[in-house]
Amino acid sequence: MEKKALIKAMAVAASALVMVACGSDSDSNGGGESFSSNLSANPNFTFTQTNFVGAFENAESNWASFALQGSLPTDGDAGTLDLDQDFDPQLDSSAIVQDVSGITPATECPISSQSQLLVSDAEATYTRDGKDFMVCELTGRIDSDVELANTVVWQLNGMVKVGNGDKKLTSSDNVVVNPTLTIAAGTMFRSNEGSSLVVTRGAKIEAEGTATQPIIMWSNNDDDLNDRGQWGGLVLQGYAYNNGCDDAPGTAAYCNISGEGATGNFGGYDNADNSGTLKYVVVAEAGNEIAAGNELNGISFQGVGYGTTVEYVQVHQNDDDGMEFFGGAVDAKYFVLTANKDDDVDWDEGYVGNLQYGIIVKTTSSKNSRHGFELDTKGDNVESAYQESNPTVANVTALSLLSAEELSANGDGIHLKEGSEGRFFNVALLGDFRNCVYIKDETSYTTAENADDSFKGVAGSCVANTNTLPTGYTLTDTDFDGVAISTDLVVTGATATTDTIESEEITQ
Known part of the structure; x- marks a missing residue:
């Protein structure tokens, strides 16, 4: 079948954009400079x-x-x-598929070496299959590589961000840090009201669970999974294309789109961008309202590229949408939305x-x-x-x-x-x-x-x-x-x- 011309009146370069420390504000035309862009779907899918x-x-x-x-x-x-x-399923914690038989709970919370990230003892425990897990609270911003172990339960406090790509990029300020957040299989998050995890453009998340040890994110409000809006949700941001970008493809290196839920800026012209991996991840009871009519989705993909892997994910009891894609070209396989x-x-x-x-x-x-x-x-x-x-x-x-x-x-x-x-x-x-x-x-x-x-x-x-x-x-x-x-x-x-x-x- 003949391909429809859905990219109208614009030539699209074949090469993928590599984000560099140069470019233009989304409010300008790049000063006449030429930039490569990739607005394609995944050619390797x-x-x-x-x-x-x-x-x-x-x-x-x-x-x-x-x-x-x-x-x-x-x-x-x-x-x-x-x-x-x-x-109308009524689920308690026994609904969670989680094999903790090979996990030895930690006896204290790890110490953060990062100036913007605070790790503290929440002075609570969570019991799973007879094992008591300490609850460790995360507050702030991750600015270098971090690994979260499955030996404690993590509690997000406020909007925890990975990297600083959510800032407004300008011609004089367009360099971002590129940390990777790695989350071990079997890790559990029980988070505070109003909290969320935002992986900003330039950063990555490597959250790879298994069928018997998925990564679970839900609320610390109670032990069931039947409420909504108890915490924010999971947000991935990237440099992939969003048609709200002010500049035409090929005339700028990045743009600044304001993310839903007050999550900061995202966007660019590289649909091959890579925000990491979500594999065997369950997000439940999320969708906290930021302002009237402005809730977070269970998983938000804001300008996320097809270099990102998304497989075996579930969003359950979210107060807004299950998964929402704001431009970009990320692919997803094996998803459950309930x-x-x-x-x-x-x-x-x-x-x-x-x-x-x-x-x-x-x-x-x-x-x-x-x-x-x-x-x-x-x-x-x-x-x-x-x-x-x-x-x-x-x-x-x-x-x-x-x-x-x-x-x-x-x-x-x-x-x-x-x-x-x-x-x-x-x-x-x-x-x-x-x-x-x-x-x-x-x-x-x-x-x-x-x-x-x-x-x-x-x-x-x-x-x-x-x-x-x-x-x-x-x-x-x-x-x-x-x-x-x-x-x-x-x-x-x-x-x-x-x-x-x-x-x-x-x-x-």
């Missing part, structure tokens, strides 16, 4: 060419064992999941990453639950001279299991607006969604044919309408008849696409 719809091919291929136990629905009759159930109050996947501002294998569950406890996917371009004019959002999504199952009184609040499985595009392959949308697919603007796809080419093997069953589309749009390769799902969360009665699953946004 390989989609698995699946022959099934949804997250799992069969019960044996379920990859979500690391997720909080009980956060996914299992009730049904004769092996078929009940889509009319009011699913009981989040607002949208589960939210992208905007020119995001062009790839997403494969995900499970979304909207629950009765969501209260005014919104969309599975809420998608826009924003940041610039709808028909921007720069880049519009156009990620590629494959093998996601989205379920909405709400109580009857909540159905009026509704939400859509996929809700496209403000000029966003997106490609969807082998995606299942089931339950109490108002529409399986809602395309609000004709500008989201320039023609009905383009829309047809962007929805392949999309199937499901939704409560009110199958789809709401602009006049003339049909989405010919979608199926909303006879589709069901087993109690093992395997979609049945749906036909997978035979088309090649690939991004349209590889430009180098």
Whole structure:
């Protein structure tokens, strides 16, 4: 299929930008100097060419064992999941998958050697499987490499930042420190209200858990996992492109976009930027409100590039969105988004990453639950001279299991607006969604044919309408008849696409 020209009227250099100590303010044009830029999706990302719809091919291929136990629905009759159930999981600490058998708890908190980072004894313990772990409080900013061990429980106090790339970069002040925060498998965080972890541009996080020892982040408010907004959340920032940048690609080395949740500045022109690794990470009870209408997401990706690895992550009971992508091109595989109050996947501002294998569950406890996917371009004019959002999504199952009184609040499985595009392959949308697919603007796809080419093997069953589309749009390769799902969360009665699953946004 011919690639659509979504990067309009701009030449994009093939080489990736390397951040250097020179450049321009986002308010200038770089003084006429030329800079390389990379606005591409990941040219090295390989989609698995699946022959099934949804997250799992069969019960044996379920990859979500690391997720909080009980956060996914299992009730049904004769092996078929009940889509009319009011699913409201009530989880205590036993829901956490965490093997501490090989961990010997420390007897004191480590001493910080960094001038801006304070480590203190919180004078509390957390007991897990008969072992008492000291709680050590982290306050301030990390400005050189740090490793956090799994022998204590860490308590974030306030906004803890890694690096100083959140400052406003200018032509006279554009050098940032590049520390790496390494977090051991099996590490637990129980954090204070209003706290968050922000990895600023130029810095990295290496948080690599395992299926039996994930890295868990939740609130210290109580021992259950049923509250929201108890702490802030996890934020990654980078130098990848955001279409709110003032300067045209190729005319500046960086830009300054103000991050949601008062997290500081991010942005640049390097979609290959690397913010580190998130692997087997669970974020729960986050989304603390910073100001009215300004909450943090469970995991926020602010201008994060495809050099970053994101695999096997869960966001549970967040007070805003599960994962939100503010521009950039970071890819994510194997994600679980459960009981989040607002949208589960939210992208905007020119995001062009790839997403494969995900499970979304909207629950009765969501209260005014919104969309599975809420998608826009924003940041610039709808028909921007720069880049519009156009990620590629494959093998996601989205379920909405709400109580009857909540159905009026509704939400859509996929809700496209403000000029966003997106490609969807082998995606299942089931339950109490108002529409399986809602395309609000004709500008989201320039023609009905383009829309047809962007929805392949999309199937499901939704409560009110199958789809709401602009006049003339049909989405010919979608199926909303006879589709069901087993109690093992395997979609049945749906036909997978035979088309090649690939991004349209590889430009180098």
